[in-house]
Amino acid sequence: MAVEPSLEDITRLCISRGFAFPSGRIYGGLAGFFDYGPLGAEMRLEVLNDWWYYFVRSRDDIVGIHGCIITHPRTWEASGHVESFIDYLVSCKKCGAEYRADHLLEDVGVEVTELTSEFLTKAIKENGVKCPKCGGELGDPVPFNLMFTTYVGPKQTKANLAYLRPETAQLIFTNFKDTHITARLKLPFGVAQVGRAFRNEISPRNFTFRAREFEQMEIEYFVNPKKLDDCPYWDEVRGLELNLLTAEMQERGVKEAKRVTIEEAYDSGAITTKWHAYWVAESLRWLTRIGLREDRLRAREHVKTELAHYAVQTFDIEYKFSFMGWKEIEGISNRSDYDLRRHQEYSGKDMGIHDDGEKVIPYVIEPSFGLDRVILALITDAYRVIGDRRVLSLHPRVAPIKVGVYPLVTKEPFVSKAREVYRLLKTRFTALYDEKGSIGRRYARADEAGVPFGVTIDGQTFEDSTVTLRFRDTREQIRVRIEELPTKIAQLIENWGSGG
Ligand code: GAP
Numbered sequence: 001m002a003v004e005p006s007l008e009d010i011t012r013l014c015i016s017r018g019f020a021f022p023s024g025r026i027y028g029g030l031a032g033f034f035d036y037g038p039l040g041a042e043m044r045l046e047v048l049n050d051w052w053y054y055f056v057r058s059r060d061d062i063v064g065i066h067g068c069i070i071t072h073p074r075t076w077e078a079s080g081h082v083e084s085f086i087d088y089l090v091s092c093k094k095c096g097a098e099y100r101a102d103h104l105l106e107d108v109g110v111e112v113t114e115l116t117s118e119f120l121t122k123a124i125k126e127n128g129v130k131c132p133k134c135g136g137e138l139g140d141p142v143p144f145n146l147m148f149t150t151y152v153g154p155k156q157t158k159a160n161l162a163y164l165r166p167e168t169a170q171l172i173f174t175n176f177k178d179t180h181i182t183a184r185l186k187l188p189f190g191v192a193q194v195g196r197a198f199r200n201e202i203s204p205r206n207f208t209f210r211a212r213e214f215e216q217m218e219i220e221y222f223v224n225p226k227k228l229d230d231c232p233y234w235d236e237v238r239g240l241e242l243n244l245l246t247a248e249m250q251e252r253g254v255k256e257a258k259r260v261t262i263e264e265a266y267d268s269g270a271i272t273t274k275w276h277a278y279w280v281a282e283s284l285r286w287l288t289r290i291g292l293r294e295d296r297l298r299a300r301e302h303v304k305t306e307l308a309h310y311a312v313q314t315f316d317i318e319y320k321f322s323f324m325g326w327k328e329i330e331g332i333s334n335r336s337d338y339d340l341r342r343h344q345e346y347s348g349k350d351m352g353i354h355d356d357g358e359k360v361i362p363y364v365i366e367p368s369f370g371l372d373r374v375i376l377a378l379i380t381d382a383y384r385v386i387g388d389r390r391v392l393s394l395h396p397r398v399a400p401i402k403v404g405v406y407p408l409v410t411k412e413p414f415v416s417k418a419r420e421v422y423r424l425l426k427t428r429f430t431a432l433y434d435e436k437g438s439i440g441r442r443y444a445r446a447d448e449a450g451v452p453f454g455v456t457i458d459g460q461t462f463e464d465s466t467v468t469l470r471f472r473d474t475r476e477q478i479r480v481r482i483e484e485l486p487t488k489i490a491q492l493i494e495n496w497g498s499g500g
Helices: 007-017 038-057 074-078 101-107 117-126 169-174 176-182 247-251 262-267 274-289 338-347 371-382 414-426 439-448 482-494
Strands: 020-022 034-036 062-064 086-091 098-100 142-145 149-151 161-163 189-198 213-223 241-245 258-261 297-301 313-321 325-336 353-355 358-360 363-370 383-386 389-392 403-407 431-433 453-457 466-471 477-481
Touching (some): 007 020, 007 383, 038 189, 038 371, 074 169, 169 189, 247 297, 262 274, 274 297, 274 313, 389 439, 403 414, 414 431, 466 482
Parallel strands (some): 403 453
Antiparallel strands (some): 086 142, 241 258
């Protein structure tokens, strides 16, 4: 049975099973910072490796880079982050508690349709919003820049001021020409990057969902501005169905997404370019490939007042979390030529490249995933209570441990044989060996850790060299010859969910 886990259920599971811990927990934790434990560290790698495989290695038109966390400070002036990367901070006049103004209003049911100081001030006053902690009067919301600052070199002077990157994207833009030349790329092409990003969020919350240090998986896909509808992969995605909530629908007060095909979304003008529509489709294809339920995903367009300073049109891919409703796990923006033009202006370096005999500054479509949010969505989505068992029904592609190996009884020759099978499987898959407690308890521990397959060495193993292969979700067991196990498990992972 699929249950609707609460935030406490997810937090408890993550901490008790070693997926994620509040960072600095022995000192009470540092708000907005999280560390991955043994299972989380493996799962993080599985998700990002699959992302890299799907979007970079399996394609011919995307290459990867790996940029610095601290880069030239002019980057952030050019990108507009120094000026515009702000949220509104509101403080209690009585107890000094600080809140993010739009979140505070949303928490008391006020719809925030504009992110301006004037709108937020008026909304707080008109709705009589008070400090949730002490009931005190609130001051006026003031803009607060989210970038963390630091100093490069020993002197803490203005000249040495630098920023921890708030998005990985800018490193792709500043390296644009070098990447284009060295990888001998021709438009259209993409550059991908995975790495840490930092935002001094006013109110980090919902466990890892809104953190101050997190990880992004981003692609900047460069297209000739005259060819935004010239997508050679269109036939692969045009028939894909999605749940779409446009800005126009939201402005009419519509809350539920409508079911359309990608082609209908483009033909109706809801998604204004084919390349943008293509990247919405590809994102959904990857998110379902790693196991997220399709009916829990939707593409929601940003209304005008939500758009980032660089964006022409943005769709958030939102996942319906059981404990907080629809929330963004990925943003897909049409950033136009904004970033490359700004870097050209601020650096004085030409950002144009040749395409079809003319020089162009490409447009950019940007799929930007939050790795930690994808992981949180996967864990929430996979949380099940089946009878008296708690099962993390993760897709094996992202399960931190693929297979558990167990001797039915903890004595020879079962233990030696089980260790031999474990060593065999460990060369191909993340595996665990467990001989502690009853076999039922061992299965239960593995189920909670999301281990999709269990291999048990029993009496029959010594007669015909077979073992039982147990399936986490159904508890079904089949017998498999030991030598066939690696191929069998690899096939099961590849064909998971397709009835294979
Ligand atoms: N380069 C575009 C960009 O950074 P964004 O919508 O601000 O766009 C992209 O961020 C993704 O990064 C989001 O969809 C989300 O998954 C993740 N993200 C943003 N802020 C985050 C935070 N405070 N904690 C965790 N993930 C965050």
